[in-house]
Amino acid sequence: GGSGEKEAGPERVTISLWAGNAPPDGPDRYRALNLITALERMQAEMRQEGREITLVADAVSDPAGWTEFKRRFALSAEAGEAPDIVVSGHTDVALWAQSGYIVPVANSVAEVQAMYPQFADVIEPFWDSVTWNGKIWGVPQDTEARPMYFNKVLLKEMGWSDAEIDALPQQIRSGEFTLDDLIKTAQDGIDQGVVKPGYGYWHRPSAGGDFTQFYVAYGGEIYDAESDRLVISREPLRKFFDFHRRVVTTGITPENFIGTSWDVWHDTVVNHDVLFFNAGVWSWAGWAVNNAAGGEAELFEKFGYALQPSGIPGEPGVTLSHPVIYMACSERATRRSNQDLVIRAIAHMTDTDLNTRHAVISAHTAILNSQLDDPDYLAAEFLSDVSYMADYNYFAPNHPSYGQWFDVVYRTMVSVQAGEVTPEQGVDEAVQRLQHELGDAVVVR
Amino acid sequence: MRPKILFFKSVPIALILVISAPILLGYLWVFVRTFSVNMYGMRPIGGFTMRNWMTIVRDPLLWRLAGNTLILATGLTVGILLISCAAAYPLARMTFRGRKAYLSLSLVLHAFPSVTLLIAIFFVLRFIAGIPVIGRGIPIIGGFGYNTLGGVILVSISFLLPLGIWLMKGFFDNVSWDLERAALIDGCSRFRTWWQILIPQIRPGIAALGIFSFMHGWSAFIIPYTFMLDDRTSVMSTYLNLLTSGDRAIDYGLVSAVALFQLLPILMFYIFTQKYLLTIFGGGMKGGG
Amino acid sequence: MKMELVNLNKTFRDAVAVRDVSLEVGHGELAAFLGPSGCGKTTTLLNIAGVYKPTSGDILFDGVRVNELQPKERDIGMVFQSYALYPHMSAYENIVFSLVLKKRPKDEMQREAKRVADMLGIGHLLDRSPAQLSGGQQQRVALARALIKRPKLLLFDEPLSNLDARLRMSMREEIKRLQVELGITSVYVTHDQVEAMSMADKVAVMQDGNLLAYVPPGELHERPRTIFIAQFIGSPSMNILDAEFVMKGGKPTAILAGGKVELEVPKERVPKLSGEKRAVKLGIRPESVFLEPQATADAYSAVTFVESMGRENLVVCDVDGQRIQFLSAPGESVHLGDHVGMKFDMASVQFFDPESGLSLLWS
Amino acid sequence: MKMELVNLNKTFRDAVAVRDVSLEVGHGELAAFLGPSGCGKTTTLLNIAGVYKPTSGDILFDGVRVNELQPKERDIGMVFQSYALYPHMSAYENIVFSLVLKKRPKDEMQREAKRVADMLGIGHLLDRSPAQLSGGQQQRVALARALIKRPKLLLFDEPLSNLDARLRMSMREEIKRLQVELGITSVYVTHDQVEAMSMADKVAVMQDGNLLAYVPPGELHERPRTIFIAQFIGSPSMNILDAEFVMKGGKPTAILAGGKVELEVPKERVPKLSGEKRAVKLGIRPESVFLEPQATADAYSAVTFVESMGRENLVVCDVDGQRIQFLSAPGESVHLGDHVGMKFDMASVQFFDPESGLSLLWS
Amino acid sequence: MEASKSLSGLLSKIFPARSQRKPNRAWFWFLLPSALIMLIFYFLPVVLTVLISLTNMSTITGLDRWSWVGLENYRRILGYPDTIRKFWLTLRYVLFTLVFFNVGMALVISLITTHIPKKAGAFFRAVWLLPRITPVVVYAFMWQIMAAAPPHGIITSMILAPLGGSTTNLIPQHPFLFIVLMNGFVGASFGMIIFTSAIESIRKDIMVSSLVDGASILQRIRYIILPQLKWPMLFVTTYQTLSLLTSYEHILVLTGGNFNTEVWALWSFNLALNSYYGNFQYAMGAAITTMLVVVGLVFSLVYMRYFRFDDLVQEPKIDVL
Numbered sequence A: 001g002g003s004g005e006k007e008a009g010p011e012r013v014t015i016s017l018w019a020g021n022a023p024p025d026g027p028d029r030y031r032a033l034n035l036i037t038a039l040e041r042m043q044a045e046m047r048q049e050g051r052e053i054t055l056v057a058d059a060v061s062d063p064a065g066w067t068e069f070k071r072r073f074a075l076s077a078e079a080g081e082a083p084d085i086v087v088s089g090h091t092d093v094a095l096w097a098q099s100g101y102i103v104p105v106a107n108s109v110a111e112v113q114a115m116y117p118q119f120a121d122v123i124e125p126f127w128d129s130v131t132w133n134g135k136i137w138g139v140p141q142d143t144e145a146r147p148m149y150f151n152k153v154l155l156k157e158m159g160w161s162d163a164e165i166d167a168l169p170q171q172i173r174s175g176e177f178t179l180d181d182l183i184k185t186a187q188d189g190i191d192q193g194v195v196k197p198g199y200g201y202w203h204r205p206s207a208g209g210d211f212t213q214f215y216v217a218y219g220g221e222i223y224d225a226e227s228d229r230l231v232i233s234r235e236p237l238r239k240f241f242d243f244h245r246r247v248v249t250t251g252i253t254p255e256n257f258i259g260t261s262w263d264v265w266h267d268t269v270v271n272h273d274v275l276f277f278n279a280g281v282w283s284w285a286g287w288a289v290n291n292a293a294g295g296e297a298e299l300f301e302k303f304g305y306a307l308q309p310s311g312i313p314g315e316p317g318v319t320l321s322h323p324v325i326y327m328a329c330s331e332r333a334t335r336r337s338n339q340d341l342v343i344r345a346i347a348h349m350t351d352t353d354l355n356t357r358h359a360v361i362s363a364h365t366a367i368l369n370s371q372l373d374d375p376d377y378l379a380a381e382f383l384s385d386v387s388y389m390a391d392y393n394y395f396a397p398n399h400p401s402y403g404q405w406f407d408v409v410y411r412t413m414v415s416v417q418a419g420e421v422t423p424e425q426g427v428d429e430a431v432q433r434l435q436h437e438l439g440d441a442v443v444v445r
Numbered sequence B: 001m002r003p004k005i006l007f008f009k010s011v012p013i014a015l016i017l018v019i020s021a022p023i024l025l026g027y028l029w030v031f032v033r034t035f036s037v038n039m040y041g042m043r044p045i046g047g048f049t050m051r052n053w054m055t056i057v058r059d060p061l062l063w064r065l066a067g068n069t070l071i072l073a074t075g076l077t078v079g080i081l082l083i084s085c086a087a088a089y090p091l092a093r094m095t096f097r098g099r100k101a102y103l104s105l106s107l108v109l110h111a112f113p114s115v116t117l118l119i120a121i122f123f124v125l126r127f128i129a130g131i132p133v134i135g136r137g138i139p140i141i142g143g144f145g146y147n148t149l150g151g152v153i154l155v156s157i158s159f160l161l162p163l164g165i166w167l168m169k170g171f172f173d174n175v176s177w178d179l180e181r182a183a184l185i186d187g188c189s190r191f192r193t194w195w196q197i198l199i200p201q202i203r204p205g206i207a208a209l210g211i212f213s214f215m216h217g218w219s220a221f222i223i224p225y226t227f228m229l230d231d232r233t234s235v236m237s238t239y240l241n242l243l244t245s246g247d248r249a250i251d252y253g254l255v256s257a258v259a260l261f262q263l264l265p266i267l268m269f270y271i272f273t274q275k276y277l278l279t280i281f282g283g284g285m286k287g288g289g
Numbered sequence C, D: 001m002k003m004e005l006v007n008l009n010k011t012f013r014d015a016v017a018v019r020d021v022s023l024e025v026g027h028g029e030l031a032a033f034l035g036p037s038g039c040g041k042t043t044t045l046l047n048i049a050g051v052y053k054p055t056s057g058d059i060l061f062d063g064v065r066v067n068e069l070q071p072k073e074r075d076i077g078m079v080f081q082s083y084a085l086y087p088h089m090s091a092y093e094n095i096v097f098s099l100v101l102k103k104r105p106k107d108e109m110q111r112e113a114k115r116v117a118d119m120l121g122i123g124h125l126l127d128r129s130p131a132q133l134s135g136g137q138q139q140r141v142a143l144a145r146a147l148i149k150r151p152k153l154l155l156f157d158e159p160l161s162n163l164d165a166r167l168r169m170s171m172r173e174e175i176k177r178l179q180v181e182l183g184i185t186s187v188y189v190t191h192d193q194v195e196a197m198s199m200a201d202k203v204a205v206m207q208d209g210n211l212l213a214y215v216p217p218g219e220l221h222e223r224p225r226t227i228f229i230a231q232f233i234g235s236p237s238m239n240i241l242d243a244e245f246v247m248k249g250g251k252p253t254a255i256l257a258g259g260k261v262e263l264e265v266p267k268e269r270v271p272k273l274s275g276e277k278r279a280v281k282l283g284i285r286p287e288s289v290f291l292e293p294q295a296t297a298d299a300y301s302a303v304t305f306v307e308s309m310g311r312e313n314l315v316v317c318d319v320d321g322q323r324i325q326f327l328s329a330p331g332e333s334v335h336l337g338d339h340v341g342m343k344f345d346m347a348s349v350q351f352f353d354p355e356s357g358l359s360l361l362w363s
Numbered sequence E: 001m002e003a004s005k006s007l008s009g010l011l012s013k014i015f016p017a018r019s020q021r022k023p024n025r026a027w028f029w030f031l032l033p034s035a036l037i038m039l040i041f042y043f044l045p046v047v048l049t050v051l052i053s054l055t056n057m058s059t060i061t062g063l064d065r066w067s068w069v070g071l072e073n074y075r076r077i078l079g080y081p082d083t084i085r086k087f088w089l090t091l092r093y094v095l096f097t098l099v100f101f102n103v104g105m106a107l108v109i110s111l112i113t114t115h116i117p118k119k120a121g122a123f124f125r126a127v128w129l130l131p132r133i134t135p136v137v138v139y140a141f142m143w144q145i146m147a148a149a150p151p152h153g154i155i156t157s158m159i160l161a162p163l164g165g166s167t168t169n170l171i172p173q174h175p176f177l178f179i180v181l182m183n184g185f186v187g188a189s190f191g192m193i194i195f196t197s198a199i200e201s202i203r204k205d206i207m208v209s210s211l212v213d214g215a216s217i218l219q220r221i222r223y224i225i226l227p228q229l230k231w232p233m234l235f236v237t238t239y240q241t242l243s244l245l246t247s248y249e250h251i252l253v254l255t256g257g258n259f260n261t262e263v264w265a266l267w268s269f270n271l272a273l274n275s276y277y278g279n280f281q282y283a284m285g286a287a288i289t290t291m292l293v294v295v296g297l298v299f300s301l302v303y304m305r306y307f308r309f310d311d312l313v314q315e316p317k318i319d320v321l
Ligand SMILES: Nc1ncnc2c1ncn2[C@@H]1O[C@H](COP(=O)(O)OP(=O)(O)OP(=O)(O)O)[C@@H](O)[C@H]1O
Pocket: C131, C132, C133, C134, C135, C136, C137, C162, D012, D013, D014, D015, D016, D017, D035, D036, D037, D038, D039, D040, D041, D042, D043, D044, D081
């Protein structure tokens, strides 16, 4: 990490930042690069205030996956070599706050909104994602949605009219089109011979937050904020498992599917006529570059996108948001006491244009109210189209044991899907295991 | 008779071709993949491209990381060869109490998975980092503490040490005793005997350990990644990690190219060591002792 | 340098290789070790060299105990039975290795190597590696390596065993000349008695780890202390016959073959017999037995075996169940089954105690 | 089995080791190879064994070309100069290895191993590993390993070089007995002439890769074809003197030392001289030179060197600049500097052409 | 003054001056570097790891605010419903990979490559080295591509589909087979390198003499080469057993532990260092590791007994120094 050494002449301060899961030349590069622009602005502002200061950015875009990144951060914080700012998922707040690696930005939403105008601009519900123990521990940088994509060409072949197709997102939003309908439609397509067997519906091929969307879609709860405990709801869990078994038994999803490489996966959904598939909004940008021969135009032509359908008729669809946030590291973790300056830098990084620059390039959705009107953001058709999903989103809980909760649920889901256990057995197994691992920290409903 | 000889010569080749087929096929795929936009099975799709290789050639960071990697691999190889040749010598050829115990212990330590020792090793490296000069003040390798190349080298050496000691001991065992006796009588100290007479006799062993440790160092990931903080001073494998982690769509063409780029030096090293180290010496001895 | 062994013992885990050996090799002397295969010669040498540590007993160089000294501190040269050439060095490098260790100047090394190598007839092979040399050539390189050093003590372990007779003879002369010239104390293990006899100042005979005798070569041949030595020294080996010793007509007489053969014993060869015991072992070398016309012969018998040994023939006869072997002179032709007369030259006859095997003449 | 070599050549990268060697070893015969160190004996053997492939030329077993056959298909046994014992096997396992390969029953193996080992005197060492054996013991294990197999062809490379004289003699007898009994064709490399002479049906003499002679042992000694053979065979080696051959008073006479010495040549030894050439090399073995009182002596000179060779002494004299060596009989004592008279027994004299070195009697 | 005196006294006790001729300690100097490294980077961490397994250390507690929990972690591990199943899986995985690849295949390759022309031998050895030096991700991807469903898959589209066989992703169908294959193709090169160099260092005249004794190439392999590989085999077997017991990376990348392929080491890794949500349970990982080590120890002891380790450590034949 960098260091804040002082020399003769103008005060010289280095502010360091690590952004995880962001290759330096990838679409997420501005998670780190924004620091440079932010510090230039901040330096100018401070000079105007009469403080002769040179701010130096030491921004590292760490390409490593989240797991490795978090391990490395934890160890460097223990060694007192952590950066001033760490950019990571909001789910890390509970952990890192508890272990003392990060400092709170403010004690309440009101307080944080009062600190800097940029913070006041943050869409208010997003503050929830960085709240833990009553305090605000970070500043959201971006967020995303994980829509259900559908292949318009195939639907049309199946006899859907353009109007019907265009109405599908709205139907999902209102709960008219549910997960059961999804299975039925896909089966239809296969029966008609329009859709190849096993190409009716594809979920992601590896572990990821998307899967909790089904649990939530069946009414499952993850977290009880009042008691600060995790929750597992048996019935929604059973339905969730059942759904993932059914997609295989009905033949709309291939057997032996988990573990398919991402390369194959992306190529298949874009080029090989899969009817429904789940993916993050950020995938859109990648498809346009890597998979679709005709670029984004082809994508618009072929695919539609909607919320993840609900499992319960009449309930709206859902989507998971997993905001990436800025956190200021503690003195213990950095051996420096410049946290105020650091938070001010975070504020500058939250400037509308900077956030939009990042959002547009990386196909993430907005977290600032002002962004929604930003011409650049509006120009990004796809992003504007999915902005509404922010209203139907939920966050993963800021609970230190959420990782374990997720692992158990996901692993059991995989074995149910493979037919190793029935959905009912899966529920029993998962519950038993959660209780064993987490004890009091989980409530069974 | 001729066909019979031909038969005996071709059967082993055919056999090894068959058992190596998955590798040959797989790497052929990787190779072709670096030049194609996409591939279905062994079939390139979307045409030929030099983009992946150009990316590598043009990326200055990659070359710099290659340099760091070379330091790590070389440091590890030299270190492990010296230390394990030194340790194996008395274990094979001197009498002292605790000889067998030392041998068994060194192997048994290998039973501890490196991953879970990382946390404990972190405590150690953090402590070393605090020692002046040794911790942080050495050129090229940085030092031996946390967040230095030297520290990473030492940790890697320790993980390979059971291998080194045991392997070299086996090779020392096979050297003739009279040879060592002759050297002692000619006026060598035990150290010199070791260095000048015995070491040349165990060149196949040195080649084996050298190849192995160089490969290990060249592709080491978890240790440099965990104990080095800045990717700019880190090694190639972390660069590769850069291209492949997360749930982004991975550009496998580029990844394959980088992987091949990373393989080249090791293959060259391998060819070199084959030629110079695996030629063994014969003659000059009779008898079985 | 004077080298002494005092009660030297060396035991391997399950076997005693050297047992209580004491001897002294004076300054500039050459001692030869003779003995059957496996009797402990090499082991003794390795103890002197400092490679093995004596199980007990002392090794003294010029009166100073050197048990604890390292080989390199002892200033010795050694030719190994197994050659033990350094396989990774050329013949030249092998030879000059000890000089390199002493940091001698390069041109001196080259000069010396050339000199020694030429003397041993391997001057043209210096560039070859050991693997490219024949057995005898390797052995000569090993010899050169030991000689070039001019150490205080030279140890040779069968250094000429892989050389042909002619080379061997000239090599033996060269070694002896060098050893005398430089006055280097030497220990020389060989299985070639002629070599031992012609080169050594004193010969040590070993058997099963024991030192049986340590005497000048002539004495070994003329005055063997035990039957083992008598039979071991000389080739073909001495005939040992059961005999009875009596005074017959005032003349000391040996009676063989149940009285069929009577031999008069010269005065100076009368065995020292204690008490009434008269059964003895009579030893007579093949060279002291000659063919003789039957009339004047001492004994007469059938030839059971004849073998050509180059210019002479080895003749074996059976006298009343006892085997007698002797050499026939080049001119005489003897054939299997012939009956021949033999004459015994009693001037060099030996007598031994049949039980202990000790000499009755020289104990 | 009959073994033939036809124009065998073997070249190493930079050296010709065997050059155009042709010979034939009849069924059940034993051929001995003699020659100075490095002359190509081992290389020839390894070619026969199939370890080396001839550079050119053929190897025939019973008339069938076997150049392409693998060693294991040749059914041979071999004693290596370097022993080549398997270090990971005990002596017993080494010995029975070839039987194990033939899947012989266990008790047969044990019986055979015991028999061979006892014969070679290593019965008590069967459990030891090669590293725990002395040089001679290792050599005997190697010998046992080759013999137990009873192959069609036995190859011995200096199989007794590390044994003492007595053991060597008995071993030689055993090997010969076994070889004759089983009728195994054998090739035997040795540097011990007595061994070659006493065991071989025919002796091959090699020099620098060339086969100089391949004749029965007696002929080799009595009728040497070249000076090299004459000098190489026999120990101490033959005296070669510059002489002039003339008819003096009708008697063929050899004149030495500028006329000081005149020797009458027996009829059957008159050299075949073409034309007027009279300068010859006269060869006379040390055994044919005797001490003689001055009056009747053929030559007279000072003794320049005396060496004990066991029972005899080697005496070297200088007659007009030419070195003559001979053996003094046990009784005669000769000392350095003495002036002695010599008698030459001309019955076995040899004559050679001074330029070509070829014999003037047997060519 | 006092202090320095006692220090020098201590030093001279540890490192006796040359002139004193105390029992020689050459071996000590040769062993020193390795001993230091092992002490600092192995022994100490091992002790720490065992200690950590008795705490509740995790990201939550950080490395300095943990507390002792006794054997709680072990109790929890044994309480998992599938602990035993994972244990058997681990043993099965170790056994199959070891026997068929790390030792078996390694032997086959080194024997073949030392018996074919030198250049071909070197080529095939290089080929077998590739999996080891290829980054795990790329290597795993190669297998994924091989096993993928058509049109991407190599095996499926080139071999199975034309024959009318399975056309879905093969990995979830035969997960165990694939983790063994993938690990095996990497693992074989270790033994291959060691066996090859051991074979190369066997004395020439011994190899030749066995042929003359009547051995065929196969018999020579069986009676001469293999017995001389005893030490390397003991080593490779033991070392690779321990390596396999503690290996997880390839399984992690290939299946992520799904389809019943979570071996103990992977489990430990997942708990201790592989939380997607960043809560690393150091103590639990350490506890699983420690249990794994006990298994490893048992294996090593059995091997050493079985291979007669004591005999393989021969007595030195030089007494001095
Ligand atoms: N591999 C080789 N490369 C080069 N030259 C060699 C090689 N092997 C042997 N020679 C040379 O070939 C010649 C014949 O060697 P060979 O071993 O046959 O001799 P030899 O008659 O057995 O001698 P000795 O009695 O000393 O054992 C020697 O000059 C030797 O140096």
